[in-house]
Amino acid sequence: MRAVIQKAFGGPEVLEVAEVERPQLLSGEVLVRVRASAVNPADIAVRSGAFPLLGEPPFGVGWDVSGVVEEAAPGARYRVGEEVYGMPFFPRAATGYAEYVAAPSRQLARKPATLDHVQAAALPLAALTAWQGLVDLAGVTKGQRVLVHRAAGGVGHLAVQIAKARGAYVIALASEPKHAFVQGLGADEVIDYRTTDYTEAVSDVDVVFDSSSEGTRALEVLKPGGTLVTIMEHWNKDLAAEIEAAGRRFAGVSVEPDYAGLEAIAALVDEGLVRPHVSATFPLAEAGRAHELVASGSVQGKVVLTVD
Template sequence: MTTMRAAVINETGAPDVLVLAEIDMPAKVNAEFLIKVEAAGINPIEAKTRAGRGVIAGIRNFPAVLGSDFSGVVVEAPYEAHPFQPGTEVYGMAPAPRVASGSYAEYIAVQALSVAKKPANLSHVEAAGVPLAAMTAWGAVVDVARAHEGQRILIHAGSGGVGHFAVQFAAYFGAHVIATGSTRNLGWLRDLGATEVIDYTSTRFEQQVSDVDAVIDLIGNVHDDTGTRSLATMRPGGLLVNVPTGSWPTFMTDAAAAGMRSTSYKVSPSASTLEVITRLIEAGDVRVHVDEVFPLSDAAEAHQALERGHTRGKIVLAVTES
Protein backbone atom coordinates (compact mmCIF):
# COMPACT_ATOMS: atom_id res chain seq x y z
CA MET A 1 0.00 0.00 0.00
CA THR A 2 1.50 3.33 -1.06
CA THR A 3 -1.41 5.78 -0.72
CA MET A 4 -3.84 6.77 2.02
CA ARG A 5 -6.91 8.88 2.65
CA ALA A 6 -6.37 12.30 4.18
CA ALA A 7 -8.24 15.55 4.75
CA VAL A 8 -6.11 18.11 2.92
CA ILE A 9 -6.08 21.77 2.02
CA ASN A 10 -5.04 22.89 -1.45
CA GLU A 11 -5.36 26.55 -0.47
CA THR A 12 -6.21 28.61 2.58
CA GLY A 13 -9.72 29.80 3.30
CA ALA A 14 -13.02 28.84 4.90
CA PRO A 15 -13.60 25.34 6.36
CA ASP A 16 -14.77 24.01 3.00
CA VAL A 17 -11.19 24.13 1.65
CA LEU A 18 -10.69 20.94 3.70
CA VAL A 19 -11.38 18.08 1.32
CA LEU A 20 -10.85 14.32 1.33
CA ALA A 21 -8.08 13.13 -0.99
CA GLU A 22 -5.92 10.12 -1.78
CA ILE A 23 -2.27 11.03 -1.20
CA ASP A 24 1.08 9.30 -0.81
CA MET A 25 1.72 7.61 2.51
CA PRO A 26 4.47 9.22 4.61
CA ALA A 27 7.85 7.53 4.68
CA LYS A 28 9.38 6.62 8.03
CA VAL A 29 12.99 7.79 8.38
CA ASN A 30 15.57 7.58 11.17
CA ALA A 31 14.11 7.43 14.72
CA GLU A 32 10.51 7.79 13.63
CA PHE A 33 7.38 5.72 14.05
CA LEU A 34 4.97 4.94 11.28
CA ILE A 35 1.57 4.96 12.97
CA LYS A 36 -1.85 3.97 11.71
CA VAL A 37 -4.06 6.81 12.91
CA GLU A 38 -7.34 5.77 14.51
CA ALA A 39 -8.43 9.26 15.61
CA ALA A 40 -7.15 12.83 15.37
CA GLY A 41 -7.92 15.78 17.61
CA ILE A 42 -9.05 19.14 16.25
CA ASN A 43 -7.40 22.28 17.65
CA PRO A 44 -7.92 26.04 17.16
CA ILE A 45 -4.40 26.50 15.78
CA GLU A 46 -5.33 24.24 12.87
CA ALA A 47 -8.41 26.31 12.06
CA LYS A 48 -6.28 29.46 12.14
CA THR A 49 -3.71 27.84 9.86
CA ARG A 50 -6.38 26.64 7.44
CA ALA A 51 -7.64 30.23 7.26
CA GLY A 52 -4.17 31.56 6.42
CA ARG A 53 -3.00 32.56 9.89
CA GLY A 54 -1.67 30.39 12.71
CA VAL A 55 1.42 28.48 11.57
CA ILE A 56 0.77 28.84 7.85
CA ALA A 57 4.42 29.89 7.40
CA GLY A 58 5.38 26.27 8.07
CA ILE A 59 3.45 25.01 5.03
CA ARG A 60 5.62 25.15 1.94
CA ASN A 61 3.59 23.04 -0.49
CA PHE A 62 0.01 22.05 -1.18
CA PRO A 63 -1.82 19.80 -0.72
CA ALA A 64 -1.09 20.01 3.02
CA VAL A 65 -2.34 17.79 5.83
CA LEU A 66 -3.18 19.59 9.06
CA GLY A 67 -3.44 18.08 12.53
CA SER A 68 -1.17 17.54 15.52
CA ASP A 69 -3.05 15.17 17.84
CA PHE A 70 -3.26 11.48 17.03
CA SER A 71 -4.08 8.16 18.65
CA GLY A 72 -3.35 4.95 16.81
CA VAL A 73 -1.32 1.78 16.43
CA VAL A 74 2.37 1.37 15.67
CA VAL A 75 3.03 -0.04 12.20
CA GLU A 76 6.81 0.42 12.19
CA ALA A 77 8.95 1.12 15.27
CA PRO A 78 12.07 3.35 15.22
CA TYR A 79 14.28 0.26 15.69
CA GLU A 80 14.06 -3.41 16.60
CA ALA A 81 14.58 -3.10 20.37
CA HIS A 82 12.30 -0.10 20.88
CA PRO A 83 9.71 -0.79 23.62
CA PHE A 84 6.82 0.27 21.35
CA GLN A 85 6.79 -2.44 18.71
CA PRO A 86 4.18 -2.91 15.92
CA GLY A 87 0.72 -3.35 17.38
CA THR A 88 1.34 -1.05 20.38
CA GLU A 89 -1.43 1.50 20.97
CA VAL A 90 0.10 4.95 21.22
CA TYR A 91 -0.82 8.61 21.13
CA GLY A 92 0.97 11.90 20.83
CA MET A 93 1.43 15.26 19.18
CA ALA A 94 3.16 15.67 15.84
CA PRO A 95 5.16 18.87 15.22
CA ALA A 96 3.11 19.62 12.11
CA PRO A 97 3.51 21.36 9.75
CA ARG A 98 7.14 22.19 10.50
CA VAL A 99 8.42 18.61 10.63
CA ALA A 100 5.62 16.15 9.95
CA SER A 101 2.65 15.82 7.69
CA GLY A 102 -0.38 16.13 9.93
CA SER A 103 -2.71 13.69 11.66
CA TYR A 104 -5.85 14.25 9.56
CA ALA A 105 -4.78 11.14 7.67
CA GLU A 106 -4.77 7.37 7.88
CA TYR A 107 -1.04 7.21 8.61
CA ILE A 108 1.52 9.52 10.16
CA ALA A 109 5.31 9.38 10.49
CA VAL A 110 6.39 11.02 13.73
CA GLN A 111 9.51 11.38 15.86
CA ALA A 112 9.93 8.95 18.74
CA LEU A 113 10.12 11.77 21.30
CA SER A 114 6.56 12.78 20.36
CA VAL A 115 4.95 9.41 21.15
CA ALA A 116 3.69 7.82 24.39
CA LYS A 117 1.71 4.70 25.14
CA LYS A 118 -2.04 5.38 25.01
CA PRO A 119 -3.81 5.45 28.40
CA ALA A 120 -5.28 2.00 28.93
CA ASN A 121 -8.59 3.42 30.13
CA LEU A 122 -9.22 5.62 27.07
CA SER A 123 -10.54 4.77 23.63
CA HIS A 124 -8.62 6.06 20.62
CA VAL A 125 -11.21 8.81 20.15
CA GLU A 126 -10.82 9.95 23.75
CA ALA A 127 -7.02 9.71 23.64
CA ALA A 128 -6.85 11.83 20.48
CA GLY A 129 -8.41 14.68 22.44
CA VAL A 130 -5.59 14.78 24.97
CA PRO A 131 -2.07 15.59 23.72
CA LEU A 132 -1.91 19.19 22.46
CA ALA A 133 -4.57 20.55 24.82
CA ALA A 134 -3.31 18.73 27.90
CA MET A 135 0.36 19.52 27.28
CA THR A 136 -0.52 23.17 26.64
CA ALA A 137 -2.43 23.29 29.91
CA TRP A 138 0.39 21.52 31.74
CA GLY A 139 2.96 23.95 30.36
CA ALA A 140 0.95 27.04 31.26
CA VAL A 141 -0.30 25.89 34.66
CA VAL A 142 2.50 23.68 35.98
CA ASP A 143 5.72 24.65 34.19
CA VAL A 144 5.11 28.42 33.96
CA ALA A 145 2.58 29.38 36.66
CA ARG A 146 3.87 26.63 39.01
CA ALA A 147 0.47 25.84 40.48
CA HIS A 148 0.62 25.10 44.20
CA GLU A 149 -1.47 25.02 47.35
CA GLY A 150 -2.83 28.42 48.36
CA GLN A 151 -2.21 30.02 44.97
CA ARG A 152 -5.16 31.82 43.35
CA ILE A 153 -5.39 31.06 39.62
CA LEU A 154 -7.96 32.56 37.25
CA ILE A 155 -8.58 30.40 34.17
CA HIS A 156 -10.58 31.81 31.27
CA ALA A 157 -12.53 29.51 28.94
CA GLY A 158 -12.28 26.78 31.54
CA SER A 159 -14.64 24.46 29.69
CA GLY A 160 -12.70 24.47 26.41
CA GLY A 161 -10.10 22.02 25.18
CA VAL A 162 -7.09 23.51 26.98
CA GLY A 163 -9.23 25.02 29.71
CA HIS A 164 -10.77 21.84 31.05
CA PHE A 165 -7.30 20.35 31.51
CA ALA A 166 -5.96 23.58 33.02
CA VAL A 167 -8.70 23.57 35.67
CA GLN A 168 -7.93 19.96 36.57
CA PHE A 169 -4.15 20.41 36.75
CA ALA A 170 -4.39 23.58 38.86
CA ALA A 171 -6.82 21.89 41.25
CA TYR A 172 -4.68 18.74 41.41
CA PHE A 173 -1.72 20.79 42.64
CA GLY A 174 -3.84 22.49 45.29
CA ALA A 175 -4.49 25.90 43.78
CA HIS A 176 -7.66 27.89 44.44
CA VAL A 177 -9.12 27.78 40.93
CA ILE A 178 -11.44 30.47 39.61
CA ALA A 179 -12.84 29.55 36.19
CA THR A 180 -14.97 31.53 33.76
CA GLY A 181 -17.51 29.78 31.56
CA SER A 182 -21.02 29.91 30.16
CA THR A 183 -24.13 29.18 32.21
CA ARG A 184 -24.46 25.56 31.09
CA ASN A 185 -20.87 24.74 32.09
CA LEU A 186 -20.74 26.13 35.62
CA GLY A 187 -21.64 22.88 37.38
CA TRP A 188 -19.27 20.93 35.15
CA LEU A 189 -16.41 23.29 35.97
CA ARG A 190 -17.01 22.68 39.67
CA ASP A 191 -16.90 18.95 38.99
CA LEU A 192 -13.52 19.43 37.31
CA GLY A 193 -12.16 21.09 40.44
CA ALA A 194 -12.87 24.81 40.18
CA THR A 195 -13.37 26.42 43.59
CA GLU A 196 -15.21 29.42 42.13
CA VAL A 197 -17.02 29.68 38.82
CA ILE A 198 -18.12 32.86 37.06
CA ASP A 199 -20.75 33.05 34.34
CA TYR A 200 -19.21 35.40 31.79
CA THR A 201 -22.61 35.87 30.10
CA SER A 202 -24.05 37.65 33.14
CA THR A 203 -21.15 38.74 35.36
CA ARG A 204 -18.15 41.02 34.88
CA PHE A 205 -15.48 38.82 36.34
CA GLU A 206 -13.20 41.75 37.24
CA GLN A 207 -15.91 42.99 39.62
CA GLN A 208 -16.00 39.65 41.43
CA VAL A 209 -12.36 38.55 41.52
CA SER A 210 -9.29 40.06 43.16
CA ASP A 211 -5.81 39.18 44.44
CA VAL A 212 -5.19 36.63 41.72
CA ASP A 213 -1.63 35.28 41.60
CA ALA A 214 -1.80 34.00 38.02
CA VAL A 215 -4.16 34.30 35.07
CA ILE A 216 -4.24 31.54 32.46
CA ASP A 217 -5.56 33.59 29.55
CA LEU A 218 -7.07 31.32 26.91
CA ILE A 219 -9.04 34.12 25.21
CA GLY A 220 -6.98 37.29 24.97
CA ASN A 221 -8.69 40.41 23.67
CA VAL A 222 -10.59 38.80 20.80
CA HIS A 223 -13.77 38.83 22.90
CA ASP A 224 -14.87 41.74 25.11
CA ASP A 225 -11.28 42.70 26.02
CA THR A 226 -11.08 39.69 28.33
CA GLY A 227 -7.30 39.88 28.52
CA THR A 228 -7.07 43.54 29.44
CA ARG A 229 -9.86 43.20 32.01
CA SER A 230 -7.96 40.35 33.64
CA LEU A 231 -5.20 42.71 34.72
CA ALA A 232 -7.60 44.36 37.19
CA THR A 233 -8.06 41.05 39.02
CA MET A 234 -4.38 40.47 39.76
CA ARG A 235 -2.24 41.21 42.77
CA PRO A 236 0.79 43.46 42.13
CA GLY A 237 3.48 41.45 40.38
CA GLY A 238 1.08 38.66 39.41
CA LEU A 239 1.70 36.52 36.34
CA LEU A 240 -0.34 36.58 33.14
CA VAL A 241 0.09 33.62 30.77
CA ASN A 242 -1.40 34.38 27.35
CA VAL A 243 -1.88 31.26 25.21
CA PRO A 244 -3.89 31.77 21.97
CA THR A 245 -1.70 32.88 19.08
CA GLY A 246 -2.35 36.49 18.05
CA SER A 247 -5.14 36.98 20.58
CA TRP A 248 -3.63 40.02 22.31
CA PRO A 249 -0.62 41.49 20.51
CA THR A 250 0.10 44.12 23.20
CA PHE A 251 -0.27 41.88 26.24
CA MET A 252 3.34 42.28 27.44
CA THR A 253 3.25 46.07 27.23
CA ASP A 254 -0.19 46.24 28.85
CA ALA A 255 0.79 43.89 31.66
CA ALA A 256 4.01 45.75 32.40
CA ALA A 257 2.13 49.06 32.54
CA ALA A 258 -0.18 47.51 35.14
CA GLY A 259 2.77 46.23 37.21
CA MET A 260 2.35 42.58 36.21
CA ARG A 261 4.65 39.92 34.82
CA SER A 262 3.61 38.22 31.60
CA THR A 263 4.56 35.61 29.04
CA SER A 264 3.06 33.73 26.15
CA TYR A 265 3.18 29.94 26.05
CA LYS A 266 3.80 27.70 23.04
CA VAL A 267 3.61 23.93 23.40
CA SER A 268 6.14 21.46 22.02
CA PRO A 269 5.68 17.69 21.61
CA SER A 270 7.04 15.90 24.67
CA ALA A 271 6.60 12.21 25.31
CA SER A 272 7.91 12.60 28.87
CA THR A 273 5.26 15.20 29.73
CA LEU A 274 2.59 13.11 28.07
CA GLU A 275 3.65 10.08 30.12
CA VAL A 276 3.04 12.05 33.33
CA ILE A 277 -0.38 13.09 32.06
CA THR A 278 -1.08 9.47 31.13
CA ARG A 279 -0.45 8.39 34.72
CA LEU A 280 -2.89 11.01 36.00
CA ILE A 281 -5.52 9.86 33.51
CA GLU A 282 -5.08 6.19 34.35
CA ALA A 283 -5.28 7.00 38.08
CA GLY A 284 -8.58 8.82 37.53
CA ASP A 285 -7.21 12.20 38.63
CA VAL A 286 -7.66 13.81 35.19
CA ARG A 287 -10.22 13.13 32.50
CA VAL A 288 -10.80 14.23 28.93
CA HIS A 289 -14.19 15.26 27.56
CA VAL A 290 -14.94 14.75 23.87
CA ASP A 291 -17.89 16.89 22.83
CA GLU A 292 -18.31 15.84 19.18
CA VAL A 293 -16.87 13.20 16.87
CA PHE A 294 -16.79 13.55 13.06
CA PRO A 295 -15.59 11.10 10.40
CA LEU A 296 -12.44 12.07 8.52
CA SER A 297 -14.54 12.89 5.47
CA ASP A 298 -16.34 15.57 7.49
CA ALA A 299 -13.23 17.47 8.59
CA ALA A 300 -14.70 20.68 7.17
CA GLU A 301 -17.81 20.26 9.33
CA ALA A 302 -15.56 19.63 12.35
CA HIS A 303 -13.79 22.94 11.74
CA GLN A 304 -17.14 24.68 11.38
CA ALA A 305 -18.23 23.27 14.75
CA LEU A 306 -14.99 24.42 16.36
CA GLU A 307 -15.33 27.92 14.97
CA ARG A 308 -18.91 28.26 16.21
CA GLY A 309 -17.44 28.17 19.70
CA HIS A 310 -18.95 26.88 22.94
CA THR A 311 -17.35 23.44 22.55
CA ARG A 312 -17.14 21.61 25.87
CA GLY A 313 -13.76 19.91 25.86
CA LYS A 314 -12.63 18.56 22.50
CA ILE A 315 -13.74 17.79 18.95
CA VAL A 316 -12.21 14.67 17.39
CA LEU A 317 -12.01 13.10 13.93
CA ALA A 318 -12.61 9.33 13.75
CA VAL A 319 -10.07 8.49 11.06
CA THR A 320 -10.54 4.73 10.80
CA GLU A 321 -13.93 3.69 9.44
CA SER A 322 -15.82 1.39 11.78
Protein backbone atom coordinates in the same frame (compact mmCIF):
# COMPACT_ATOMS: atom_id res chain seq x y z
CA MET B 1 -3.21 5.78 2.50
CA ARG B 2 -6.12 8.17 2.99
CA ALA B 3 -5.48 11.64 4.35
CA VAL B 4 -7.42 14.89 4.54
CA ILE B 5 -5.71 17.59 2.52
CA GLN B 6 -6.58 21.01 1.11
CA LYS B 7 -5.46 22.60 -2.12
CA ALA B 8 -6.56 26.14 -1.31
CA PHE B 9 -7.40 28.33 1.68
CA GLY B 10 -11.09 28.64 2.41
CA GLY B 11 -14.07 27.25 4.30
CA PRO B 12 -14.57 23.68 5.51
CA GLU B 13 -15.44 22.64 1.95
CA VAL B 14 -11.76 22.83 0.92
CA LEU B 15 -10.99 19.76 3.04
CA GLU B 16 -10.97 16.59 0.99
CA VAL B 17 -9.96 12.98 1.51
CA ALA B 18 -7.22 11.96 -0.93
CA GLU B 19 -4.95 9.00 -1.56
CA VAL B 20 -1.38 9.95 -0.69
CA GLU B 21 1.90 8.14 -0.18
CA ARG B 22 2.44 6.52 3.21
CA PRO B 23 5.24 8.35 5.11
CA GLN B 24 8.73 6.85 5.07
CA LEU B 25 10.54 6.61 8.39
CA LEU B 26 13.81 8.22 9.42
CA SER B 27 15.96 7.02 12.32
CA GLY B 28 14.22 7.35 15.68
CA GLU B 29 10.76 7.65 14.13
CA VAL B 30 7.69 5.47 14.35
CA LEU B 31 4.81 5.02 11.93
CA VAL B 32 1.52 5.30 13.79
CA ARG B 33 -1.67 3.71 12.52
CA VAL B 34 -3.98 6.52 13.54
CA ARG B 35 -7.23 5.58 15.25
CA ALA B 36 -8.40 9.09 16.09
CA SER B 37 -7.37 12.70 15.49
CA ALA B 38 -8.75 15.73 17.31
CA VAL B 39 -9.78 19.04 15.76
CA ASN B 40 -8.40 22.22 17.32
CA PRO B 41 -9.15 25.90 16.67
CA ALA B 42 -5.62 26.20 15.29
CA ASP B 43 -6.56 23.74 12.54
CA ILE B 44 -9.41 26.00 11.48
CA ALA B 45 -7.25 29.12 11.46
CA VAL B 46 -4.63 27.36 9.33
CA ARG B 47 -7.23 25.95 6.92
CA SER B 48 -8.86 29.33 6.35
CA GLY B 49 -5.60 31.20 5.85
CA ALA B 50 -6.22 33.40 8.90
CA PHE B 51 -3.10 31.84 10.44
CA PRO B 52 -0.90 30.82 7.48
CA LEU B 53 1.36 28.68 9.62
CA LEU B 54 2.13 26.10 6.94
CA GLY B 55 2.59 28.44 3.99
CA GLU B 56 0.57 28.02 0.83
CA PRO B 57 -1.54 24.88 0.17
CA PRO B 58 -1.56 22.07 -0.67
CA PHE B 59 -1.04 20.57 2.78
CA GLY B 60 -2.81 18.48 5.39
CA VAL B 61 -3.93 19.96 8.70
CA GLY B 62 -4.27 18.28 12.08
CA TRP B 63 -1.81 17.42 14.85
CA ASP B 64 -3.52 15.50 17.68
CA VAL B 65 -3.31 11.75 17.11
CA SER B 66 -3.78 8.53 19.02
CA GLY B 67 -3.03 5.15 17.53
CA VAL B 68 -0.86 2.04 17.36
CA VAL B 69 2.78 1.78 16.31
CA GLU B 70 2.86 0.00 12.95
CA GLU B 71 6.59 0.32 12.23
CA ALA B 72 9.56 1.44 14.30
CA ALA B 73 12.84 2.69 12.87
CA PRO B 74 16.19 2.03 14.60
CA GLY B 75 16.53 4.15 17.73
CA ALA B 76 12.78 4.60 18.30
CA ARG B 77 11.47 4.49 21.87
CA TYR B 78 8.49 2.27 21.05
CA ARG B 79 7.88 -1.15 19.61
CA VAL B 80 5.37 -2.31 17.03
CA GLY B 81 1.96 -2.77 18.65
CA GLU B 82 2.34 -0.16 21.40
CA GLU B 83 -0.44 2.43 21.77
CA VAL B 84 0.78 6.02 21.65
CA TYR B 85 -0.55 9.56 21.48
CA GLY B 86 0.83 13.02 20.81
CA MET B 87 0.94 16.14 18.62
CA PRO B 88 4.01 15.62 16.43
CA PHE B 89 5.88 18.40 14.66
CA PHE B 90 3.69 21.30 15.85
CA PRO B 91 3.88 24.05 14.61
CA ARG B 92 5.11 22.41 11.40
CA ALA B 93 2.89 20.14 9.33
CA ALA B 94 2.02 16.70 10.68
CA THR B 95 -1.05 15.88 8.49
CA GLY B 96 -2.76 14.37 11.50
CA TYR B 97 -6.09 13.71 9.77
CA ALA B 98 -4.77 10.57 8.13
CA GLU B 99 -4.58 6.82 8.37
CA TYR B 100 -0.84 6.95 9.13
CA VAL B 101 1.46 9.53 10.67
CA ALA B 102 5.24 9.30 10.94
CA ALA B 103 6.79 11.06 13.92
CA PRO B 104 9.94 11.23 16.04
CA SER B 105 9.26 8.81 18.87
CA ARG B 106 10.21 11.38 21.52
CA GLN B 107 7.30 13.55 20.38
CA LEU B 108 4.88 10.80 21.44
CA ALA B 109 4.03 9.04 24.69
CA ARG B 110 2.24 5.86 25.64
CA LYS B 111 -1.51 6.36 25.55
CA PRO B 112 -3.22 6.62 28.95
CA ALA B 113 -4.30 3.08 29.80
CA THR B 114 -7.73 4.18 31.02
CA LEU B 115 -8.69 5.98 27.79
CA ASP B 116 -9.72 4.74 24.37
CA HIS B 117 -8.14 6.29 21.28
CA VAL B 118 -10.93 8.84 20.77
CA GLN B 119 -10.49 10.20 24.28
CA ALA B 120 -6.70 10.10 24.08
CA ALA B 121 -6.66 12.02 20.80
CA ALA B 122 -8.54 14.84 22.55
CA LEU B 123 -5.63 15.47 24.89
CA PRO B 124 -2.26 16.36 23.35
CA LEU B 125 -2.40 19.93 22.03
CA ALA B 126 -4.94 21.19 24.56
CA ALA B 127 -3.54 19.40 27.58
CA LEU B 128 0.07 20.25 26.74
CA THR B 129 -0.91 23.90 26.34
CA ALA B 130 -2.42 23.85 29.82
CA TRP B 131 0.45 21.83 31.30
CA GLN B 132 3.23 23.93 29.81
CA GLY B 133 1.50 27.13 30.94
CA LEU B 134 0.35 26.14 34.42
CA VAL B 135 3.12 23.76 35.44
CA ASP B 136 6.25 24.49 33.42
CA LEU B 137 5.90 28.28 33.32
CA ALA B 138 3.68 29.31 36.24
CA GLY B 139 4.65 26.48 38.59
CA VAL B 140 1.17 26.24 40.10
CA THR B 141 1.28 24.78 43.60
CA LYS B 142 -1.15 23.78 46.34
CA GLY B 143 -3.27 26.58 47.74
CA GLN B 144 -2.72 29.07 44.93
CA ARG B 145 -5.65 30.84 43.33
CA VAL B 146 -5.93 30.25 39.58
CA LEU B 147 -8.35 32.00 37.21
CA VAL B 148 -9.14 30.10 34.01
CA HIS B 149 -10.73 31.81 31.00
CA ARG B 150 -13.00 29.82 28.62
CA ALA B 151 -13.11 27.07 31.19
CA ALA B 152 -15.50 24.86 29.19
CA GLY B 153 -13.41 24.88 26.02
CA GLY B 154 -10.84 22.44 24.71
CA VAL B 155 -7.87 23.93 26.54
CA GLY B 156 -9.85 25.47 29.39
CA HIS B 157 -11.58 22.30 30.60
CA LEU B 158 -8.21 20.59 30.89
CA ALA B 159 -6.58 23.64 32.51
CA VAL B 160 -9.22 23.54 35.26
CA GLN B 161 -8.47 19.88 35.96
CA ILE B 162 -4.70 20.23 35.84
CA ALA B 163 -4.80 23.21 38.21
CA LYS B 164 -7.02 21.24 40.61
CA ALA B 165 -4.68 18.25 40.38
CA ARG B 166 -1.88 20.60 41.49
CA GLY B 167 -3.93 21.58 44.55
CA ALA B 168 -5.01 25.04 43.38
CA TYR B 169 -8.23 26.89 44.15
CA VAL B 170 -9.77 27.31 40.70
CA ILE B 171 -12.00 30.19 39.59
CA ALA B 172 -13.51 29.46 36.18
CA LEU B 173 -15.09 31.80 33.63
CA ALA B 174 -17.83 30.26 31.49
CA SER B 175 -21.29 31.11 30.18
CA GLU B 176 -24.17 30.13 32.47
CA PRO B 177 -25.36 27.10 30.40
CA LYS B 178 -21.92 25.54 30.87
CA HIS B 179 -21.66 26.07 34.63
CA ALA B 180 -22.74 22.55 35.61
CA PHE B 181 -20.16 21.09 33.23
CA VAL B 182 -17.35 23.25 34.63
CA GLN B 183 -18.37 22.56 38.23
CA GLY B 184 -18.18 18.88 37.40
CA LEU B 185 -14.55 19.40 36.39
CA GLY B 186 -13.80 20.51 39.94
CA ALA B 187 -13.87 24.31 39.69
CA ASP B 188 -14.30 25.95 43.10
CA GLU B 189 -16.06 29.00 41.67
CA VAL B 190 -17.71 29.55 38.28
CA ILE B 191 -18.47 33.07 37.04
CA ASP B 192 -20.68 33.94 34.08
CA TYR B 193 -18.43 36.33 32.18
CA ARG B 194 -21.41 37.49 30.09
CA THR B 195 -23.30 38.96 33.04
CA THR B 196 -20.53 39.62 35.57
CA ASP B 197 -17.37 41.71 35.31
CA TYR B 198 -14.92 39.21 36.72
CA THR B 199 -12.44 41.98 37.57
CA GLU B 200 -14.94 43.21 40.15
CA ALA B 201 -15.77 39.74 41.47
CA VAL B 202 -12.24 38.32 41.73
CA SER B 203 -9.05 39.48 43.41
CA ASP B 204 -5.72 38.24 44.79
CA VAL B 205 -5.19 35.69 42.03
CA ASP B 206 -1.80 33.98 41.76
CA VAL B 207 -2.19 32.83 38.14
CA VAL B 208 -4.45 33.97 35.30
CA PHE B 209 -4.68 31.40 32.49
CA ASP B 210 -5.84 33.52 29.55
CA SER B 211 -7.06 31.97 26.32
CA SER B 212 -9.20 34.94 25.28
CA SER B 213 -6.80 37.86 24.68
CA GLU B 214 -7.83 39.78 27.79
CA GLY B 215 -4.49 41.56 27.90
CA THR B 216 -3.84 43.95 30.76
CA ARG B 217 -7.18 43.23 32.46
CA ALA B 218 -5.23 40.53 34.28
CA LEU B 219 -3.58 43.31 36.28
CA GLU B 220 -6.92 44.02 37.94
CA VAL B 221 -7.08 40.57 39.53
CA LEU B 222 -3.45 39.41 39.80
CA LYS B 223 -1.69 39.89 43.11
CA PRO B 224 1.82 41.41 43.06
CA GLY B 225 4.22 38.76 41.82
CA GLY B 226 1.38 36.82 40.18
CA THR B 227 1.64 35.34 36.69
CA LEU B 228 -0.30 35.97 33.50
CA VAL B 229 -0.19 32.87 31.32
CA THR B 230 -1.40 33.74 27.83
CA ILE B 231 -1.83 31.38 24.91
CA MET B 232 -3.18 33.98 22.47
CA GLU B 233 -0.77 36.86 22.99
CA HIS B 234 2.53 35.12 23.54
CA TRP B 235 4.12 37.31 20.84
CA ASN B 236 2.88 40.56 22.42
CA LYS B 237 6.04 42.31 23.65
CA ASP B 238 4.14 45.45 24.69
CA LEU B 239 1.80 43.40 26.88
CA ALA B 240 4.75 41.56 28.40
CA ALA B 241 6.49 44.83 29.22
CA GLU B 242 3.37 46.33 30.79
CA ILE B 243 2.67 43.24 32.90
CA GLU B 244 6.24 43.06 34.16
CA ALA B 245 6.44 46.82 34.80
CA ALA B 246 3.47 46.36 37.12
CA GLY B 247 5.34 43.79 39.19
CA ARG B 248 3.71 40.70 37.72
CA ARG B 249 5.15 37.89 35.57
CA PHE B 250 4.33 37.38 31.89
CA ALA B 251 4.37 33.82 30.55
CA GLY B 252 3.51 33.32 26.89
CA VAL B 253 2.75 29.74 25.85
CA SER B 254 3.55 28.49 22.39
CA VAL B 255 2.84 24.79 22.80
CA GLU B 256 5.44 22.32 21.57
CA PRO B 257 5.75 18.51 21.40
CA ASP B 258 6.86 17.15 24.75
CA TYR B 259 6.85 13.46 25.63
CA ALA B 260 7.65 14.18 29.29
CA GLY B 261 4.60 16.42 29.56
CA LEU B 262 2.46 13.82 27.80
CA GLU B 263 3.66 11.16 30.23
CA ALA B 264 2.81 13.39 33.21
CA ILE B 265 -0.64 14.08 31.77
CA ALA B 266 -1.22 10.37 31.15
CA ALA B 267 -0.34 9.68 34.78
CA LEU B 268 -2.93 12.23 35.98
CA VAL B 269 -5.50 10.64 33.69
CA ASP B 270 -4.83 7.13 34.95
CA GLU B 271 -5.00 8.41 38.54
CA GLY B 272 -8.50 9.73 37.80
CA LEU B 273 -7.52 13.39 38.20
CA VAL B 274 -7.92 14.50 34.57
CA ARG B 275 -10.48 13.42 32.00
CA PRO B 276 -10.92 14.84 28.49
CA HIS B 277 -14.48 15.55 27.39
CA VAL B 278 -15.39 14.67 23.81
CA SER B 279 -18.56 16.42 22.64
CA ALA B 280 -18.77 14.85 19.18
CA THR B 281 -17.02 12.52 16.77
CA PHE B 282 -17.00 12.45 12.98
CA PRO B 283 -15.49 10.05 10.44
CA LEU B 284 -12.45 11.23 8.54
CA ALA B 285 -14.54 12.00 5.45
CA GLU B 286 -16.58 14.52 7.47
CA ALA B 287 -13.68 16.65 8.65
CA GLY B 288 -15.43 19.70 7.20
CA ARG B 289 -18.44 19.17 9.45
CA ALA B 290 -16.15 18.80 12.44
CA HIS B 291 -14.49 22.12 11.55
CA GLU B 292 -17.89 23.80 11.32
CA LEU B 293 -18.82 22.60 14.80
CA VAL B 294 -15.56 23.70 16.39
CA ALA B 295 -15.76 27.08 14.63
CA SER B 296 -19.24 27.65 16.11
CA GLY B 297 -17.65 28.27 19.51
CA SER B 298 -20.34 26.25 21.27
CA VAL B 299 -18.35 23.07 21.91
CA GLN B 300 -17.72 21.83 25.42
CA GLY B 301 -14.37 20.07 25.44
CA LYS B 302 -13.22 18.59 22.14
CA VAL B 303 -14.35 17.26 18.74
CA VAL B 304 -12.56 14.19 17.39
CA LEU B 305 -12.25 12.49 13.99
CA THR B 306 -12.30 8.69 13.96
CA VAL B 307 -10.09 6.83 11.50
CA ASP B 308 -11.22 3.33 10.52
